Amino acid sequence: MKKTLRNILYTLTILLIATGLAFLFFHFVKDNTANIALIYILALILISRGTTGYLYGIFSSLFCVSFINACFTYPFFEINFALSGYPITFVCMLIITVTTSAMTTKLTRQDEIIAERERKLNEAEKERIRANLLRAISHDLRTPLTSIIGSSASYIENHSTLDSGEKLELIATINEDANWLLNMVENLLSVTRIQGDRQEVAKEPELVEEVVSEAIDRLEKRLPGASVNVSAPDDILMIPMDFLLIEQVLINLLENALVHSESSRPVELVITDDEHAVTFHVIDHGKGIPEVSLPNIFSGQYDSISSSDTRRGMGIGLSICRTIIQAHGGTITAQNHDSGAEFAFSLPKT
């Protein structure tokens, strides 16, 4: 409906302009019907190009032919189809109109086909990423679930023969794996907080110390005995962020440092503050990151389920960290220092 209206308006405007020009021409240069016909032919091409379908073009060419005949050829203001060469003008105008309209229609259709093909490719790509992610997650979830089912089943079957130490060990395994599953699920849930294709988050000004204390609190609940040293500037730092998402990033990085560094020395969380951003450094004193995996450490190698690290879902955790930080307009880096690894992410202050 809207399209029809637009087509009609466009046609009328072009015809009006052409007629105006034609009258001007007619007024200043007498007896030059050829140029007037050219003006109208130009108008016809524009109309056929700019509207959809053949209707507007054909209507306009009929109008043009009659109008030229009536206004610009002798006898003026009378329709006289008996003029010599008139049928040829008419047929030519009609052919021009129809050909241009046909070309336009074809071009539009081709554009549509190309757009459709691109959309399908995009969707296939998204589908592929989603499938890979699902496969990786299912794999990661199955491992602890297997252990939970196995441990609990062996408890049920053998409860009369197991001693209390063994029972405690089975329950402890179940507890540990269930906690790991919980963190995994929370990681996945956190991704759903990042909205839509533009990957945006709802930011609120938050106190840095509050998000840090929450993250450490939750981490210590899950990994009893986890020890993290925090050093932060004394100033009150309030920066815009999604609290739960940044908390999740801190938990992932701290847990990574605690679990993978294979060191008993405490992990350090150092917060630095400059003019434009606040940076969180998670520093461990362990074996560091193998040089080969450094370049792709945040890309979440969902395709290659190979290393023993998949048990801990490190790949997914880090790639979620990167997604979250990028959605905040910040940056995240990983590097080795003299005696271990350092992950750092910064969040802009505005």
Added chain:
Amino acid sequence: MTTSNYTVLIIEDEKNISDFMSKALKSNDYRVITAVSGKAGLSLISSQCPDIILLDLGLPDMDGNDVITSVREWTSSPIIVISARTDERDKVTALDLGADDYITKPFGTPELLARIRASLRHSNRMDSNSALYIRPYQCQGLLLDFDKRMLTLNGEKIHLTQVEYKIVAFLARNSGKVMTYSAIMSNVWGPFTGDNNRILRVNMANIRRKIEQNPSKPQFIFTEVGVGYRMHEDENELP
């Protein structure tokens, strides 16, 4: 504090979770009744008059918030809402409607018991208005004397501004319970202070710098994400 007299009603449709809570509470000498739907819960509340209600917000038959509203029409029995971690808004709504506290899934037994204790304590205080805040608040070397309006940490006096004192005193009087930003603000600055809690949070940051050794690892005042603050339970009231 003896708990043998207290009746707890659990309104929860997930049998496993309900069972786990019943077991934990029974082994701590509470009397437990359970309901699997909002309607059953409401009729149990009117027939059994439980001392405290644990309410899951995601019930099959009715919205948990509607349960809170209809319970609050005729009883002030404390309600503790059981909710998922990411729904800050739901928690605030439930608290605004009259819930006393919330606990986030998944939770452990100690956490559950602490919440129940704090809520029961405050509901009992409401009943007996006498000798209300006479006893000072005490926790890990932090002592708040409401009579003298004085806060000391390991015997050393801590200087708080008027506003800071009001905030700490309000949280200490309600220790162990979550206090929403809006509740704290209307108590400290009076009603109609608006929704912007920035001033409260800056004050809190300053308070932490005075009483906490490391504001990033607080011992006394904890942040409840998107909801408010919770002060550590008074040590005199721990079991």
